[in-house]
Amino acid sequence: MSFLELARDRYSVRNFQDRPVEPRLLNEILEAGRIALTAHNDQPQRIKIITDPVELAKVDECTRCRFGAQTVLLVCYDKDVCWRRKFDDAPSGEIDAAIVTTHIILAAYEAGVGTCWVMYFDPVKTTELFGLPENIVPVAFLPMGYPSEDSTPAGFHDKRISLEEMLLK
Numbered sequence: 001m002s003f004l005e006l007a008r009d010r011y012s013v014r015n016f017q018d019r020p021v022e023p024r025l026l027n028e029i030l031e032a033g034r035i036a037l038t039a040h041n042d043q044p045q046r047i048k049i050i051t052d053p054v055e056l057a058k059v060d061e062c063t064r065c066r067f068g069a070q071t072v073l074l075v076c077y078d079k080d081v082c083w084r085r086k087f088d089d090a091p092s093g094e095i096d097a098a099i100v101t102t103h104i105i106l107a108a109y110e111a112g113v114g115t116c117w118v119m120y121f122d123p124v125k126t127t128e129l130f131g132l133p134e135n136i137v138p139v140a141f142l143p144m145g146y147p148s149e150d151s152t153p154a155g156f157h158d159k160r161i162s163l164e165e166m167l168l169k
Contacts, residue, residue: 011153011157012116012157014154015147016114016143018070021071033047040092043081044077044082050071062122062126065141065143066118075138077136078135093139105142108144115144121141
């Protein structure tokens with residue numbers, strides 16, 4: 001499968017089978033995030049793997065968007081490590097975490113594992129329930145696993161703006 005096919009075909013899975021991603025496969029998928037590009041190569045990404053039922057219940061307290069996944073990644077960044085643009089001190093952390101998450105999503109799809117980027121969560125509650133230190137900023141939950149047999153892309157999956165609309169004049 002070409003990269004464009006992979007990028008075009010993957011979709012946000014919102015209905016998972018009741019089994020976690022095997023540790024060996026999860027480590028291979030996480031390697032794609034570890035080697036992802038980040039600003040200044042500072043690598044501020046910090047990821048919590050959540051598979052324990054007690055911890056998964058905490059995810060459910062933070063978001064309604066776990067979709068039955070038995071493996072969830074909590075993607076964060078360390079604000080003390082991320083690069084800052086010298087002109088306005090803008091931090092790279094959220095962008096770096098997004099790049100890392102995208103690498104993970106695409107590697108997972110290539111391996112037959114579905115994912116769903118979830119930004120719909122309470123960051124304060126997430127920080128509290130997972131005991132994140134002050135310097136760690138949660139960016140996204142990433143439920144992942146094997147799509148259920150009836151899992152299909154959302155109706156708007158193929159809706160894209162044209163290349164002309166995307167490009168600034």
